Amino acid sequence: MRCPICDKQFSLDDENAALPFCSVRCKSIDAKRWLNEEYAFETVNLDRLEEEIAGLDAETSEEPGEN
Numbered sequence: 001m002r003c004p005i006c007d008k009q010f011s012l013d014d015e016n017a018a019l020p021f022c023s024v025r026c027k028s029i030d031a032k033r034w035l036n037e038e039y040a041f042e043t044v045n046l047d048r049l050e051e052e053i054a055g056l057d058a059e060t061s062e063e064p065g066e067n
């Protein structure tokens with residue numbers, strides 16, 4: 001199995017309380033990433049912004065000029 005944080009290969013045979021991470025340290029790094037509002041906001045916001053821009057484009061081309 002590979003740790004999603006540090007990319008380190010580790011064995012499931014070892015008793016590991018931090019699954020799916022290789023260690024408690026990587027588990028807490030992941031938790032901090034999710035708790036970090038800036039990190040979450042940036043990712044979500046960029047996706048939403050692109051969707052919103054695409055939606056606006058579709059709306060404006062559907063109604064060409066309201067005279």
Ligand SMILES: [Zn+2]
Pocket residue numbers: 003004005006007008021022023026
């Ligand atoms: Zn790790």
